[in-house]
Amino acid sequence: MARSLDGLVLSPVADQAPGQVGTRTRFTYHEENGRIWAEYAGGDVVHGHLVGTRDGDGLDFRYVQLKRDGTTSSGHCLSTVTERADGRVRLEERWEWESQEGSGTSVVEEVAD
Numbered sequence: 516m517a518r519s520l521d522g523l524v525l526s527p528v529a530d531q532a533p534g535q536v537g538t539r540t541r542f543t544y545h546e547e548n549g550r551i552w553a554e555y556a557g558g559d560v561v562h563g564h565l566v567g568t569r570d571g572d573g574l575d576f577r578y579v580q581l582k583r584d585g586t587t588s589s590g591h592c593l594s595t596v597t598e599r600a601d602g603r604v605r606l607e608e609r610w611e612w613e614s615q616e617g618s619g620t621s622v623v624e625e626v627a628d
Contacts, residue, residue, distance in 0.1 A: 516572055516596075517572050517596040517597055517598045517604060518524060518598065518604065519546050520544040520545070520551060520569075520596070520604065521544065521545055521546040522543075522544070522545070523528065523543075523604055523625050524541055524542065524543050524544075525544065525545045525606065525625050526539075526540060526541055526542070526557075526623060526624065527621055527623050528622045529621070531619070532559075533566075533605075535559065535560075536555065536557075536559075536560055536563070536580075536621075537538075537557075537558040537600065538558070539557040540557040540558045540560055540580050541555060541557050541626070542554075542563075542591075543554040543555070546569060546584065548567060549569050549570065549598070550553075550566075550567075550568045550569070551555035551567055551568065551576060552564070552565060552566045553565045555580070559582050559583050559584075560583075561580075561581045561583055562580065562581045562584060563578060563579065563580035563581070564579055564580075564594070565578040565579075566606065569596075571624075572595055572596040572597065573593070573594070573595060573596075574592070574593065574595075574596060574606065576591075577590070577591055578590055578591075578592060578610075579599075582611070584591050585610075585616070588612060588614045588615055589612070589614045589625070590610055590611055590612040590613045590614065591610065591611055592608050592609065592610040592611075593608070593609050593619055594606040594607060595607045597622065600619075603625035603627065604620065605625070606623045607620070607624065608620060608621045609624055
């Protein structure tokens, strides 16, 4: 199993569509006893929160965010936690909006110090 996410800062490796998370978005993760949560902001996202569970290297969480244009959106994500050769954590994600149409995949990685 990959190491704990607690206290890690992660960022997407590529931009998504406008109004979504992108390379300027930073996620600060917390983990305790199989529970995960994070706060995120940056780019088009003013405030975002996610909450869910971790089972081994699998994450299952819901997210909600407030965008710069004043709209909100929410969705569901399943992620696999891996470690890169340099030791940084990587999440390979499959997500789907619940408040609007759309789904996709993304990759976020631990921000290097």
